[in-house]
Amino acid sequence: MRARSRRYPAGRNVRPAPAVALTMDFNQQIIDTFRANNGEVNEPMRFGTSLVLVHVPKKDGTERVRPLASIHLDNGWHVVASAAGAPKHPAWVYGLRRAQHVQIEVPGEPIRTLTAAVSELEEPARAAMWERFKALSPGFAEYEKTSEGRVFPIFRLSGLD
Template sequence: MDFNQQIIDTFRANGGEVNEPIRFGRALVLVHVPKKEGGERIAPLAAIPEDGAWHVVGSAGGSPKHPAWVYGLRRAQEAAEPVDIEIPGEPVETVAAKVSELTGEERDAMWERFKAFSSGFAEYEKTAEGRVFPIFRLSA
């Protein structure tokens, strides 16, 4: 089974809690990212909740290139179109969320929170060839 699909299925079956194949607990959201050519892709993303919003980072596991979903969220922000996100709860809830890419000090502060959340994020900086990871606020 596809790794992401396994995470998506586990998320939906367990009220948003994922502990297999990787231990995320309730720190994930499923983002329905619009594709350029139409349709959507569901991306399970580590998320930090704050003030009724969820923050996600385009780390791509430390790749020097942005993940494809980053461009979909940027298009949604530019068009002022919400995206659907599935958030943890009993049951999992789907909400329409406004997309805002963080910049400057706000982005940098949230990046520090991601690194505190998981040391893996700090490791990604070593292989990203200087790429700055975009961070998005998804607010209902």
């Protein structure tokens, strides 16, 4: 018996891109915009200068660059693993938990690349910083509704350079 091919819009036998690929394209678009505009990103979403690019180490020794919302406070950049309110942590959380240091790109003219020490905030500091993230963008508060009670890890990236 021959398998039937599924028909997609416009009569093409092409599968739509998986959501992961769309997310990666979205992230790459943000990374490209960040680097082209001295760290300011207003398209495709309005982030202004609140993003940093974090070079997250993977188990296999490679790195993946992640654009992350940040709050710069006390000579450190704080990033939250909200994963847009998903019930599971984003994969990069585990890379940061294993890392002592990472490279980060921070806004400025020109963009600076720094080596940063990594530390995960513990309570009550994590809860206080989470309140700051919710004040930064109301979208963060919305994430609490879909995260099934997951506590969002927050990391402090302290510049060593």
